[in-house]
Amino acid sequence: MKSxxxxxxxxxxxxxxxxxxxxxxxxSELEKQPQDDRxxxxxxxxxxxxxxxxxxxxxxxxSDISHKLETAFSLIxxxxxxxxxxxxxxxxxxxxxxxxxITNVDNPVPVEPDPVLLRNLDIIVDSLxxxxxxxxxxxxxxxxKNLSLSDLIYIQIKKLDHMLNLVGELIIDRDRxxxxxxxxxxxxxxxxxxxxxxITEELQYSVMDARLVNIGTLFNKFPRIVRDIASAEQxxxxxxxxxxxxxxxxxxxxxxxxxxxxxxxxxxxxxxELPKEREKANKPRAGSLVLSARNERDNVxxxxxxxxxxxxxxxxxxxxxxxKLVAPDIAEDLPDSExxxxxxxxGFSTAKEVTEFSGRGVGLDVVKxxxxxxxxxxxxxxxxxxxxxxxxxxPTSIAVKGALLFEVDxxxxxxxxxxxxxxxxxxxxxxxxxxxxxxxxxxxxxxTVVYLNELLNADEATINLGDKTRLQGQIQxxxxxxxxxxxxxxxxxxxxxxxxxxVKPLNKPLDKIxxxxxxxxxxxxxxCLVLDVPAITRYFIHRR
Amino acid sequence: MKRILIVDDSFYMxxxxxxxxxxxxxxxxxxxxxxxxxxxLAKETTPDLITLDVILPDNTGLDVLKGIxxxxxxxxxxxxxxxxxxxxxxxxxxxxxxxxxxxxxxxEKVLEVVNKALQD
Numbered sequence: 221m222k223s224x225x226x227x228x229x230x231x232x233x234x235x236x237x238x239x240x241x242x243x244x245x246x247x248s249e250l251e252k253q254p255q256d257d258r259x260x261x262x263x264x265x266x267x268x269x270x271x272x273x274x275x276x277x278x279x280x281x282x283s284d285i286s287h288k289l290e291t292a293f294s295l296i297x298x299x300x301x302x303x304x305x306x307x308x309x310x311x312x313x314x315x316x317x318x319x320x321x322i323t324n325v326d327n328p329v330p331v332e333p334d335p336v337l338l339r340n341l342d343i344i345v346d347s348l349x350x351x352x353x354x355x356x357x358x359x360x361x362x363x364x365k366n367l368s369l370s371d372l373i374y375i376q377i378k379k380l381d382h383m384l385n386l387v388g389e390l391i392i393d394r395d396r397x398x399x400x401x402x403x404x405x406x407x408x409x410x411x412x413x414x415x416x417x418x419i420t421e422e423l424q425y426s427v428m429d430a431r432l433v434n435i436g437t438l439f440n441k442f443p444r445i446v447r448d449i450a451s452a453e454q455x456x457x458x459x460x461x462x463x464x465x466x467x468x469x470x471x472x473x474x475x476x477x478x479x480x481x482x483x484x485x486x487x488x489x490x491x492x493e494l495p496k497e498r499e500k501a502n503k504p505r506a507g508s509l510v511l512s513a514r515n516e517r518d519n520v521x522x523x524x525x526x527x528x529x530x531x532x533x534x535x536x537x538x539x540x541x542x543x544k545l546v547a548p549d550i551a552e553d554l555p556d557s558e559x560x561x562x563x564x565x566x567g568f569s570t571a572k573e574v575t576e577f578s579g580r581g582v583g584l585d586v587v588k589x590x591x592x593x594x595x596x597x598x599x600x601x602x603x604x605x606x607x608x609x610x611x612x613x614x615p616t617s618i619a620v621k622g623a624l625l626f627e628v629d630x631x632x633x634x635x636x637x638x639x640x641x642x643x644x645x646x647x648x649x650x651x652x653x654x655x656x657x658x659x660x661x662x663x664x665x666x667x668t669v670v671y672l673n674e675l676l677n678a679d680e681a682t683i684n685l686g687d688k689t690r691l692q693g694q695i696q697x698x699x700x701x702x703x704x705x706x707x708x709x710x711x712x713x714x715x716x717x718x719x720x721x722x723v724k725p726l727n728k729p730l731d732k733i734x735x736x737x738x739x740x741x742x743x744x745x746x747x748c749l750v751l752d753v754p755a756i757t758r759y760f761i762h763r764r
Numbered sequence: 765m766k767r768i769l770i771v772d773d774s775f776y777m778x779x780x781x782x783x784x785x786x787x788x789x790x791x792x793x794x795x796x797x798x799x800x801x802x803x804x805l806a807k808e809t810t811p812d813l814i815t816l817d818v819i820l821p822d823n824t825g826l827d828v829l830k831g832i833x834x835x836x837x838x839x840x841x842x843x844x845x846x847x848x849x850x851x852x853x854x855x856x857x858x859x860x861x862x863x864x865x866x867x868x869x870x871x872e873k874v875l876e877v878v879n880k881a882l883q884d
Contacts, residue, residue, distance in 0.1 A: 224783065231776050265819050269774045272846050276780065276868035443765065443791035444809075459765060464786070 224465070229325075232277050236322045239266045243315050247308075254303040264293050270318070281333055282321050288341040289314045301344065310340045377470055380431050384618075387424050388722040394420045395743035428469070428617040435513045435520070436464030438473050442484060442511060449488045456495050456506040457488060463513035468520050469617045472594050476522070476612065479587040483524050483610050484509070486584075491528030491608055501605065503527065518622065519638070522612045531602040533559050543568065557705040560600045564588040564704055588704070592754050594618060595636055599705070613638065621723060623740075624699060625716040625748065628672045632748040633712075634721055634740060639753035641700040641707060643715065648694050656686040657760070660709055662700065668760055669698060669709035675756075676735070703757040710756075723750050735759075766882050767793045769809055771802040771828065772817040772844065777867070781815060781844075784871045785878065799823025803831045806839065813840045813882055816861070818852050826856060833860050840881050844869075 243266050250259045271286035292311060295301035317333050324331040394416055401409035439461050450457040492498075492507030499505060510525040537551045540562040546554065562568055566585040591598045595615055602608040615621065615638065622637040644662070651658045651669055658669045673692075674685055684690070691711070698709040723738040737752035768790050772778045775797070782792045793809040796802035799820045806814060814832065818825035825843065832839050843856045843864040853864050862881050865874055 228776070228780065231779055235774060235776050262821070265773065265821060268819055268846065269777075272867040273774055273776045276777070440786070440792075443767075444793060447767075447791075459791075460789075461786075 228277060232273055232279075233322060233325060236270055236273065236282070237319075239270050240315070240319045240322055242266055243318070247311060247315060250303070251308060257297070260293060260297045264290060264297065267293065279321070279325055282318060282325075285314060285318055285321070285333060285338075285341070288338075288345055289318070291345045292341065295345070307344055310337070310344055313337050314341055377431075380427070381471070383427050384431070387420070387427050388724075390420055391424060391720075391722055392741045396741070396745055399743035399745070431469050431471070431617070432467040433470045433473060434464060435466045435468055435473065435522070438477060438480070439464050439511060439513070445481065446484060446488065446509060449485055453489055454494065455488060455492055457492060458506045458508050460508070460510045461512070462510065466513040466515060466520055467616070468513075468614065472596075472614055472616075472618060475590055475594050476596075476614065479590045479612075480511075480522070480524070482584075482587055484511070487524060487526040487528065487608065491526040491530075493529050497529075515616075516613075518616055520614045520616055522614065523609060525607065525609045527607040530604040530606055530608055531560065531563070531600075532604060533602075536560070536562055539568065540565075560602060561705045563600065564598070595621060595638055597638060597703075621721055622718060623721045623750065624718055625742075626697075626699065626712040627714040627716065628712055629677055630713075632716075632742060632746055633672075634719075634748050634750045635699060635701060635710075635753060636723075636737075636750070637718065639701045639703060641702045644698050644700065645695050646698055648688065648691055648696060651688060651691075651696065653686045653688055656684065658686055658688060660698070662707070662709075665707065667700065667707045667709050669711060670756075670760065671711045673711075673713065701753045701757070703754050706757055708753075708757050708760060710751075721748070721750070765789065765791045766812045767791045767809065768878070769794045769796065769802070769805055769811040769814045771796045771799075771814060771820070771825075773797050773820050774817075777817070777844075781874065784874050788875050788878075790878070797821075799825075799828040799831075802828050806832050807835060810836070811839075813842065813878065815842050815844050815865070815878075816856075818843060818845045818849055818856070824852075826852065826859065829856055829859050829861060842877055842881055 243263060246259050246263045246266070250256065250263065253259065267286050267290040271283045271290060274280070274283035274286060289311065292301065292307075296303050301307065314337065317337055320331050321333065394413070398413045398417060401413045442461065443459055446457055446459045487509055492509070493501070493503075495505040498507065508527045510523070512523045514521050533556055536559050537554075540546050540559070541548045541551050543565070545562055545565055563584050566583065568583060568585065588598050591612055591614070597613040599611040599613070600608070601611070623634040624637060624640055624643070625632060625634050627633070646660055651660050658671070659666050660669045670685060671691060674683060674690055678684075696711050697713075697715050698711055699715075700707055700709050702708070721740040723740055725738050726736060734755040735752060736749050737755070738750045740748050740750060742748050768785055770778050770781050770792060772781065778795045778797070782795065785792055793811050794805040796805050799822045802816070802820070816825050816829060820828065829841055832841060837860075841861045843853055843861045844867060845853050845864060846867045856864070863877050865877050
């Protein structure tokens with residue numbers, strides 16, 4: 221991860237090299253038009269900036285030479301020094317020296333300015349146009365000098381996307397080769413493949429690293445946005461931003477941009493009360509909005525907390541019943557966390573009025589879908605009268621996902637780790653048939669349990685997910701997944717291991733089957749289907 | 765949150781100032797690399813304070829200061845200059861700049877001057 225010092229240094233060098241190039245261009249122009257004040261002013265400005273920046277970062281030789289050159293040019297500007305051939309040579313040499321120092325600031329063997337050149341510069345600066353003192357001839361740098369280009373480049377994200385895809389393909393082939401080397405039991409092949417493993421792993425991380433940007437690039441847009449929405453809504457908002465330095469894949473940041481904007485708008489228009497209402501409720505006049513980012517294991521957590529009125533759970537229950545999402549008697553008994561999940565249903569809105577900034581048909585379901593699409597999770601928490609917190613759990617990178625591999629009916633499947641809660645073994649007797657599903661009691665929580673063999677393999681006509689007699693064996697391995705505050709147990713035949721996988725989208729016509737989020741190839745060359753946890757959970761919510 | 769506009773032709777200087785100010789809880793509402801943009805952003809963003817570099821590619825800092833003060837006489841402006849520009853700084857103070865910072869500046873110095881300017 222880049223430190224701020226490193227960032228400053230990179231910016232300094234990139235900008236200093238630009239200045240150096242401009243200086244060269246302008247001094248060549250000046251040679252042709254020695255009296256052009258505009259060129260002189262520009263050279264003066266460039267040297268001035270270079271001096272100030274170098275002094276700030278602590279490159280004193282650069283600031284010293286810039287200072288001497290700046291003085292020389294101000295003498296020329298004030299007509300106290302003639303722009304003679306001899307002087308021009310020394311100035312060119314000085315600028316070359318600057319270029320050398322700038323390109324070598326990172327060099328472990330520091331470049332020392334030529335003492336003869338320094339003396340020549342001093343002579344020009346101190347003794348004005350006194351030509352009695354001979355300027356010493358100095359060795360030309362240019363004879364040994366190479367052209368130097370900036371160390372920083374801009375690159376189209378499309379090119380990085382392409383590289384990442386290629387790395388994905390490479391990892392699949394690598395795993396195949398490693399597996400082959402074991403099958404063939406060839407020692408040479410094993411050595412080569414373990415080397416290949418290390419190289420590709422490093423390549424993967426380098427490409428992923430090249431795509432990381434500071435989350436501040438998005439967060440820093442919010443102070444202005446919040447101010448504008450707040451003033452239109454006549455609300456007083458204090459925005460606090462935390463964790464701008466956290467890094468995340470640029471495309472992930474792009475995908476969540478609209479979602480975050482939507483949540484911020486919602487928080488200001490619907491969440492935070494008018495100053496008068498807040499005072500009545502014994503709250504400070506200004507509402508607080510905290511936008512924060514932090515790392516948690518391999519993920520980035522982005523949180524948006526407001527201290528507004530919170531979400532009215534009664535109203536949500538009512539709207540859910542009205543929209544026929546749940547029966548009235550069941551709605552009463554649902555835990556609050558499940559009630560909040562209704563907010564992510566398409567078209568679900570409890571807002572009574574549409575304002576300029578919020579409630580324009582884009583619902584929380586759109587936010588939810590955007591986050592699902594990159595394999596993230598969205599969590600919502602709200603206390604009536606005290607405020608609402610949205611937490612997005614996002615992968616740092618989109619390339620590779622940690623996944624849990626398992627087998628059902630001799631076929632391999634994977635579940636992204638971001639959706640797995642726990643893995644447990646339960647005795648068949650602990651599963652109960654309720655209606656057309658099975659349920660289990662997990663630490664006091666009733667969780668629907670699905671026999672994957674039945675779900676994935678049985679005919680539509682004969683499928684029965686509530687029939688315990690179809691289970692094989694006494695002890696059942698269950699992967700507990702969660703999506704949108706809802707848990708679901710999945711019974712698998714055999715558990716394997718955790719592994720990083722590269723998920724490929726399904727090709728037509730398989731992309732119509734919404735139980736699968738994609739496919740990956742295992743080292744053995746076997747195809748492994750990746751379960752789409754959001755889709756499976758949704759399927760069961762609607763059945764219930 | 766108090767809102768600040770940074771005017772400086774060096775990206776490096778702007779980045780340093782912006783980091784120092786945002787870390788201290790200020791909101792940087794804009795960054796202008798030249799005088800023209802500075803005048804536009806001053807009108808558009810109506811910040812609480814402007815930090816103004818004295819040497820800019822298209823205009824002098826003094827001209828920009830005069831331009832800002834013409835439209836927004838109450839605008840708080842802090843001059844950012846280097847050693848050796850005392851003459852310009854004095855002139856700027858006469859034209860209504862509130863205070864000044866000398867490059868290279870420390871974080872403490874910047875915040876001291878900015879905090880004081882925004883307190884009044």
